[in-house]
Amino acid sequence: MEEKRISFRWAEVEPLCLLRLLLRKWWLIVMAALIGAMLTHVVLESLVSRTYSSTVTFAVTARASDSNFYSNVSTAGEVASIYSQLLQSDMMSAAVHESLGGMPGTITAAQLGETNLINVTVTSATPKDALRLVQAVMDNYADISEYVSSMAVLSPLDAPTVAVRVNRVFNTRQLCLMAAAVCGAAMCAALLLLSLMNGTIHNREGAKNRLDGRILAAIPHEKDAARRAQLAKGLRSETGFLPKVQKLLGIQQGRRVRSDLKISSPAISFAFAESIHRVASQFENEQARGRKIFLFSSVSEAEGKSTLAANTALSLAEKKGKVLFIDLDLRRPVQNQLLGLQVNKRSEFGSLLAKGAEPRRILEAAVVEPGSGLHSLLSAQSYTDMIELISSPALARLLAVAREEFDYIIIDSPPLGYFADSELLSDLSDASVLVVRQDTVPAAEINDAIDALSAGKAVFLGCILNDMRHLHFKSSGYGYGYGYGYGKYGKYEKYGYGSSKSRSK
Secondary structure, eight states: OHHHHHSOOGGGOOHHHHHHHHHHTHHHHHHHHHHHHHHHHHHHHHTSOOOEEEEEEEEEEEOTTOTTTTOSHHHHHHHHHHHHHHHTSHHHHHHHHHHHTSOOEEEEEEEOTTSSEEEEEEEESSHHHHHHHHHHHHHHHHHHHTTTOSSEEEEESSOOOOOOSOOOSSOHHHHHHHHHHHHHHHHHHHHHHHHHHHTBOOSHHHHHHHOSSOEEEEEEOOTTHHHHHHHHHTOOOOOSHHHHHHHHHTOOOSOOOGGGGSTTSTTSOHHHHHHHHHHHHHHHHHHHTTOOEEEEEESSSSSOHHHHHHHHHHHHHHTTOOEEEEEOOTTSOOHHHHHTOOOOGGGOHHHHHHTTOOHHHHHHTOEEOTTTOOEEEOOSSOOSOHHHHHTSHHHHHHHHHHHHHOSEEEEEOOOTTTOSHHHHHHTTOSEEEEEEETTTSBHHHHHHHHHHHHTSSSEEEEEEEEEEOOSSOSOOSOOSOOOOTTSSTTTTOOOOOOOOOOOOO
């Protein structure tokens, strides 16, 4: 089984997860591209030698005493070819060296086609040396030309050009763009490789091969909840450019109404609601086996555990079951916002539990959801002494009394990756489930959490895959997926602790 889990399979990879990773890490890709372009520019400017060139054009013509000597163009071309070799010969170099006291560059001469024109180019390290060198060629060409023919004369057609730009055998801009593209692509490849090696769960196939527990359900991403909620309330949808950019960059525009993610809300899609009902149906089967207390947990924050727990409780209550929902994630309670229920001081569950109130007094403080009749024990303020509250006799007594009065008791607990609360609560529960959000936590950490829950007295039922998104629309055996858009720790359930650590088995 272990060998099966660590082997890599493309069927376990969801392309959309890789695309989302690249979108999230766009700044790293841009930074790599900029660094590549800048380094290329620095190398080309500092390490590649610079040269400057000046040119002058000469013409081969007949002397005045013999005007017909070069009437034939082909003959003039032949003489020009000889002159071009002479201008770049050792003889010309020696003459320039003597006049300048050195040779600060190179001289090249080329006949322009079969004409009587010769183009002389000098190359040097500086524009000044290039100009001096071409001037030296013009000062010495007359003496050199006498070696070819006394009947021909070599004369410049124009003044030499002054070098104002460095010679380039390459296109700096093009090379910088190519370096930026290569470095950006290399960063993309590195990010994708790290994502594949990270071992997070992308789809149901990956969960089946990598996780030690069975898969209870997979629930689709609820991407249209906000838009449908706005339409239901008659509000203007976010169609402007700025809201789209803010959504793309993850910029929050204030606190959204979380009650639109309840399955009783008209904003919820059929697929999302149906997937919640399927989870509730599995709890009904477990209740028939005598199990009433169900614990919801996750490895890290932002996995949608609280949203799923609340909606499962609502689904069971809508089926005419008598359900008690307890928010025991008291370090950061959010269920009052999700359910849209008011909590006053007298019904503050954390305060009553800390005072050791009698079970009847605590149950009387439960807030009843009007539509479904769901009884909820909620808190509006956070508590830091969670271990004392969970291990107190008051909670054990409360669960014992509630077991006799309610058909189902749903408990929302803190993430296992940060606290040991869920492990303690597992001993007080009958069954537990682990919420696993798509592409969030490595499989190794999820398996550690499964081991921790399995070690408790509660029966570990399995994992619920959460926020499942796919690049295509056809069915791939995923069943219903889960997405909760706003019901996640990233907006309302942020603890502020570091990334989750693997728990030793």
